[in-house]
Amino acid sequence: MQVLGSNELVEDVLKRDFCIGCGACVNLCPYFKSYHGKTAMLFPCTLEQGQCFAYCPKVEVDFDELSSTLLGRPYVASELGDHHEVLISRAGDEAEQGLFQAGGTVSALVSFALKTGQIDAAALTDREGVIPVPRLVTDPEEVLKCASSKFTAAPTLSVLNQGRRDGYKSIGVVGTPCQVMAVAQMRLNPLGKENFQDAAGLVIGLFCTWAVDTRRLSALLSERLDAGGIRKMDMPPPPSELLVIDTGQGKVEIPLDEIRPLVPTGCQICPDMTSEWADVSVGVLEGRPDWNTLIIRTDKGRELIEGATKKGLLVTEPIPEKNLSALRTASMNKKKRALAQARDRRVLNRNEDGNRSALRIANETLEKILE
């Protein structure tokens, strides 16, 4: 992996408008800050190599290196990434009920992992109006306050970095695929630190097709509703084509045609829909809004699911073939779209004239995906 410094990060990511505001470069040093969805470098830094560049999911992400280090083999062209099993799930009767986005699988799993001590803190995303607010949660009771999706890109990883500095040793992370990719890059120990310890004790990835820019959504909604009262947002499955906002006093519907122009450029070159580098990945389930789709990827993920199920905190069922097939197609379509975009924008596998790439994927793997 090519690791450079903050000046190259600013050139390649912030100035190209690829920044997704994930927070991976925030709270590592005093220079990078995130405010209301925007990440900025406040002061110049002269280091030639930085954690900020190394962790960023929008510059020099090398899929073979990630896969070889984390899975022991080069990256292969598959729809859903490495996994043991795909199921459907929801929070069980023994789990505390909350204002979940769908089945509450994520909240149930985070609470369980905190209660059993598998993690000593969790990096979650709360909301203040439209603004997504990262929270490092240590009390299982606090997990429910962060339930439900904020469809704006969030600087969640800033609290993972803060938690590591504060001495937490096993932090659970709930994140979108770009955030999960940044955590995977942290796990590579890209700067070769001595006594390196992987502080991410558990990674629960969300599915994501795209997010919305926080500032642009704020501006749009300021004309339509009092953002302070927002309780929940949802995008019901097609053919609805709506963002539905529960304001606490009723529902406001906004056509997705008005929302799509607010999607950040960084989402257009994002090939991962299902958080391929997570321990478990969770999405919605079409046709059953109070259930989730659940992908178990690692042994750690399997133990978590088995433990939570035994305690009645989670219920699982086999996934219907129709849903699995639709998931595979949607995920592969996102890869094809994003890699074609990255190629057309000249940020894929670029080697000539010293230019850096956003993504690197072996040519034969790329051909299989794009065929």
Ligand SMILES: Cc1cc2nc3c(=O)[nH]c(=O)nc-3n(C[C@H](O)[C@H](O)[C@H](O)COP(=O)(O)OP(=O)(O)OC[C@H]3O[C@@H](n4cnc5c(N)ncnc54)[C@H](O)[C@@H]3O)c2cc1C
């Ligand atoms: C931007 C975005 C786009 C998504 N797109 C899709 C999609 O295309 N298809 C699909 O199947 N599912 C998508 N999801 C996932 C889906 O909305 C649910 O998060 C998932 O099904 C889990 O549901 P749950 O009921 O288990 O979550 P809950 O138990 O309600 O918990 C939700 C968790 O999500 C975390 N969270 C909320 N907002 C964010 C955020 N912006 N960034 C990081 N973490 C956050 C919270 O910390 C909380 O722990 C998306 C989620 C987000 C945030």
Ligand code: SF4
């Ligand atoms: S994408 Fe994330 S790591 Fe990269 S510059 Fe933006 S906030 Fe920082």
Ligand code: SF4
């Ligand atoms: S589409 Fe990709 S880059 Fe955009 S928020 Fe989702 S995971 Fe992140």
